[in-house]
Amino acid sequence: MQKVNKKIKVLTIINSLNLGGIEKTMLSGLNYIEDSQIEMLYCCFSKGGALEEEYRSKGAKILYIKKTGLILLDFLQLLAIIFKNNIDLVHSRFAFTSGGFVLASKALRRKMIVSIHSTSPTSFRKFKKYLFIYRLLQLQLKVHRYLTLRYADKIIGHSTANLNAFLEKWKDDERFILLYNGIDFENLERQPKEDSNLADFVKNSHFVFLHIGSFRLPKNHFFLLKVFKSLLQDFPNSKLILVGDGELLEKAISLSKDLGIAKWVKFVGNDNEIRKYFTYSDLFIFPSLYEGFGNVVLEAQYFGIPVIASKIPALMESSFIDYQKYFFDPTDENEAAQNIKKILNDLKSHQLEDTIKKAKKHTEENFAVENMMQELSNIYIKSINENQPQL
Incomplete structure (x- = not known):
């Protein structure tokens, strides 16, 4: 792994620290990065997730942000968190709604990574019966997607299916990376x-x-x-x-x-x-x-x-x-x-x-988690060492 001059502070944005697949994977991953050059912080929309105490027991810092659904408010909230905590890199786990987060990262010249964990924004499907609202949400999703494609430093898909759904020609863009989730076999x-x-x-x-x-x-x-x-x-x-x-x-x-x-x-x-x-x-x-x-x-x-x-x-x-x-x-x-x-x-x-x-x-x-976390750590460090794109 390439050396950096100081410990990198990485902020992961996620809905909550409950018993989901990616939440458990990230928790296991802390065992493989705690002695490295990376310090992990987590920013959640909701408090009281079932895994929060386990994250804290491993030394993770947990922050909270309001779920607004609005690009401007997401931008302002993350701007304050990055500035206050001196974040070096932001990793959003919201592939389809990261527009405000991407803008905040770029405004403060921080590196930005977006992960794709699904083939579609599942939370919006319940609005299909309300045609006008659904169309407004679809328009907002297009703005989010544009901002992510325009300004994200890296876009990680955790399956080929996710990448194909997000961008048909993702293989033509070197920012896109396929990284399968890993399992902590020792913990099992x-x-x-x-x-x-x-x-x-x-x-x-x-x-x-x-x-x-x-x-x-x-x-x-x-x-x-x-x-x-x-x-x-x-x-x-x-x-x-x-x-x-x-x-x-x-x-x-x-x-x-x-x-x-x-x-x-x-x-x-x-x-x-x-x-x-x-x-x-x-x-x-x-x-x-x-x-x-x-x-x-x-x-x-x-x-x-x-x-x-x-x-x-x-x-x-x-x-x-x-x-x-x-x-x-x-x-x-x-x-x-x-x-x-x-x-x-x-x-x-x-x-x-x-x-x-x-x-x-x-x-x-x-699918060993240690291999996944090694690759993810390399992505973080490589991103920090690359030239910062301009707004």
Whole structure:
């Protein structure tokens, strides 16, 4: 890694420090940069994230900023934070709404990096039914995108799918970088492997299915519950474990009761120690409508759990290729159920043993968090050493 004259202060802007894939990746990454030339600070829209105390225990400084949705106010807020904390480089995790942050960084001649974690700005989709508001938001997104493309020093895509969605010809622009998320395998190994409550729940089960993810529309929990109900006809007394929390949790619990499957479904809420859930599971199901990458798919493969998921571009990058023949349209319940039956039959007949081993090896060799953080650190230092573009 190239040397710099002083420790670089990097400010990462993120929504909150909750139990999301990138939040966990960044937390693990602190173990690999704490003794380097980089000091990490985090700027969040909301307080009280489930991982905040763990970040602080590793020496991270956490700041807060109001979520305004307005370019000018974002500009003014970040301007003050950069000036007060003497920030050298800003790394925004908001690919589609970083316009104000980019301008603030450039106004103070600081380096600016923007990460792309999804294929579209998911928070805006709920406004589609309000046509006028939606069109105004679309116009604002175009301004954000223009400012990012005009002034960002680097733009990191955490999957090829994300980069393709953001800019079709991204390969022609040397500022664009593909950097896959990494998994902290050592941390996973330190987690508890067994749990008596889970053991009691899955006892004498036909099959145990697992999903880990926040209860938001993109994760497609309602679809999963309906598919699970149909699977119970062929695999009675199977169980479904759902790990996560979110705005749709109560509706999902209510739906499980309406479908008459509540006693076969376990809602466990947020839990950062996920190893035990893989211990008791036979199949990981991930029916997302859209994803940026899917870190949890890598975690399932690492623990030797077969994966079946949506047939969407991002999950084709995180999943092992031999599983992809089972993938399904996340809007087609019948196709999902049929393909799950196929992979279960192959699992029962021991046809997946070689695939499971290869998937684990592929994950270990290509998605270690220490390799990701080494590359990200190099990007930070290289950016600092490059000439500053002018406004």
